[in-house]
Amino acid sequence: MLVAALCLLPAAVAAPAGPASAAPGAPGGHAAASRPVPTAGEVVASARLAGIRDDPAALQSFFRALPKGGELHNHLSGAVTTEYLIRLAAEDGLCVDTATLTAVVPPCGPGTRPAADANTDTVFRDALVRAWSMQDFPPGGNGHDHFFDTFGKFGEVTWRNRGKLLAEFADTVVRQNQFYLETMVSPASESAKNLANQVGWDADLARMHARLVADGKLDKVVAEARKEADDGDAEFRTEARCGTGAARPGCGLTVRWISQVNRGSTHERVFTQMALGMRLAEADPRFVAVNLVQPEDWDTSLANYRTQMRMLKYLRGVYPKAHLTLHAGELWPGLVKPEDLAFHIGEAVDVAGAQRIGHGVDLVHEDDWQRVAGTMAARRIAVEVPFTSNAQILGVKGADHPFETYRAHGVPVVLATDDPGVSRIDVTHEYRYAAETYGLGYRELKDLARASLEYAFLPGASLWRGNPTRDGYRPVAACRHDEPGAGRLRPACRRLLDASPKATVEWRQEAAFRAFERRLTLGRTAG
Structure with a gap:
């Protein structure tokens, strides 16, 4: 079992119509008038996104630079690239069953070959990539079974590392x-x-x-x-x-x-x-x-x-x-x-x-x-x-x-x-x-x-008041007048951040949003 890094860091396009759609700009279907008034930076970022919707390269740059909160649903064994798993298998001296393409313990007897062979045999390497991931999987195939089968194939690699x-x-x-x-x-x-x-x-x-x-x-x-x-x-x-x-x-x-x-x-x-x-x-x-x-x-x-x-x-x-x-x-x-x-x-x-x-x-x-x-x-x-x-x-x-x-x-x-x-x-x-x-x-x-x-399972009070999904993201009174990313905070906001790991991470993201929007306001690319 592996431990986490326990560092706590210091400090528009119209929505589709239909009965299940939320009102544009109003997540949860609530009236747009109930949401916080857009900031100047948000207006610029919204216009930028709307203006590049037909430009794939610009969209990719925008979305990669966009601050994206936290990752709350992932399995560590399936999180890293398949190429990295193959590299670890080779470093650990593991073998691969050639019939099932499953990583197995050494020595490499009949019906197996060293995982390290994938370093020089591109056909073998490509076969492992396809067996251990959804790479090139036929769109009409049974994705369900192939997806879940991958974990048994590379499991000998992941538990060790x-x-x-x-x-x-x-x-x-x-x-x-x-x-x-x-x-x-x-x-x-x-x-x-x-x-x-x-x-x-x-x-x-x-x-x-x-x-x-x-x-x-x-x-x-x-x-x-x-x-x-x-x-x-x-x-x-x-x-x-x-x-x-x-x-x-x-x-x-x-x-x-x-x-x-x-x-x-x-x-x-x-x-x-x-x-x-x-x-x-x-x-x-x-x-x-x-x-x-x-x-x-x-x-x-x-x-x-x-x-x-x-x-x-x-x-x-x-x-x-x-x-x-x-x-x-x-x-x-x-x-x-x-x-x-x-x-x-x-x-x-x-x-x-x-x-x-x-x-x-x-x-x-x-x-x-x-x-x-x-x-x-x-x-x-x-x-x-x-x-x-x-x-x-x-x-x-x-x-x-x-x-x-x-x-x-x-x-x-x-x-x-x-x-x-x-x-x-x-x-x-x-x-x-x-x-x-x-x-x-x-x-x-x-x-x-x-x-x-x-909605992360971090302890401490939130940076946001009320129910932000319903009412919009509005800072609590302690930090209402403080600017994310600014070097100096009022005492009340500093006390909140010092006491709350959740608010600390949320504040850090708000500073990143402010920087992202500032770059767009200055006419720089999102990346």
């Missing part, structure tokens, strides 16, 4: 003009599995939990996960050269971990991983939340979904400080039976008490989906939207995607990448896709970036 993976991806996040990262890993996975097998399953959840914690058994796994994190942090800092004159960009990134739970496992393993992740989140500030992973449409995932939601409800009562974000509704008609589309997001919200929803693609197929969306809006439960992942796995894109529906119902929306290495994209691609597909203007894009920090 979590510190190096973080160093690589943290640099990418910073270069994409993002300021915060939450990434998913599986802490002490083998020991958690062994403990689950030892304890067995008990349908009485309180008794099951008591058996896990008896004699310090679960705490031993927590300690192992924290040691794993310490070791990974050391690897990260070495790889990123943190604390030296040659430090890589990712050294300054604020990073937190989300513990993955394999939803396709047995009841006892699922419950043990949940309890481990939540206990870890309360014991170690580097860990913030729990999430369920693996395909939601697997037979075991479908059969056990309601039981797993009840497990989470119980454990949230035991560990109230641990956060919860859930892959829910990553389904589509034809992938599962109609009845399996009817309740997953609703159960994640109403039963498990999820604070964010990942994907949420099948929203309008849920029973009483308007009520579900209304509940998410009222409780400020954000939906994490990775457009490319949804298109590659489910074939859902454009007007079929519920992005506009969520916004029209006032649900907070954040953009994410999911597995950018596997998908062969970056977050710049996702923001540009949103703008071009749904006609978003600059202020709407700016609010999407702000939302990705507002």
Whole structure:
């Protein structure tokens, strides 16, 4: 298990018509008059974006330079480029099964060849890239199965190199003009599995939990996960050269971990991983939340979904400080039976008490989906939207995607990448896709970036007052008269930033927006 870099950094195009669309310039469908008055910089940036909509090169420059908040939904094992994974496989002396193109441990016997051969054999290298990512995948093929199969093929590489993976991806996040990262890993996975097998399953959840914690058994796994994190942090800092004159960009990134739970496992393993992740989140500030992973449409995932939601409800009562974000509704008609589309997001919200929803693609197929969306809006439960992942796995894109529906119902929306290495994209691609597909203007894009920090699992008070998804992003009184990026702050604003990691990162992004808009005002290119 790998530790995060725990640095806390110091200090328009018309929207498409239709019943699910938000009013232009008014995320969530609220009247434009209720939004804050655009600043001069926002007016310039909006005009610039509208003026380059037919210029691909200028658009790419604009979106790459655009400050883009935080990355809240991604899996570290799928985050880095496939070429980097191949390089690590070669450095570790791993082999590749030539029939399945799966990385395996040495020595390289019959039916395998050294991964290092990819350094000189371009045909072999290209085959690995295609097998370990969505590169060149046929548009009409089964993207779902190919996507999920990649993780088993390169898994032998990723578990060995979590510190190096973080160093690589943290640099990418910073270069994409993002300021915060939450990434998913599986802490002490083998020991958690062994403990689950030892304890067995008990349908009485309180008794099951008591058996896990008896004699310090679960705490031993927590300690192992924290040691794993310490070791990974050391690897990260070495790889990123943190604390030296040659430090890589990712050294300054604020990073937190989300513990993955394999939803396709047995009841006892699922419950043990949940309890481990939540206990870890309360014991170690580097860990913030729990999430369920693996395909939601697997037979075991479908059969056990309601039981797993009840497990989470119980454990949230035991560990109230641990956060919860859930892959829910990553389904589509034809992938599962109609009845399996009817309740997953609703159960994640109403039963498990999820604070964010990942994907949420099948929203309008849920029973009483308007009520579900209304509940998410009222409780400020954000939906994490990775457009490319949804298109590659489910074939859902454009007007079929519920992005506009969520916004029209006032649900907070954040953009994410999911597995950018596997998908062969970056977050710049996702923001540009949103703008071009749904006609978003600059202020709407700016609010999407702000939302990705507002709904992050960072402690402390927000920089924004009220409900910014509903009312617009207006600074709290303490910082209302201070200028982001200015060298000197009023005492009240300084006290807020000193006390709140969340407000600190939000303030840093506002300074970046101010600089971005100033460059455009001065007539310089966005990049």
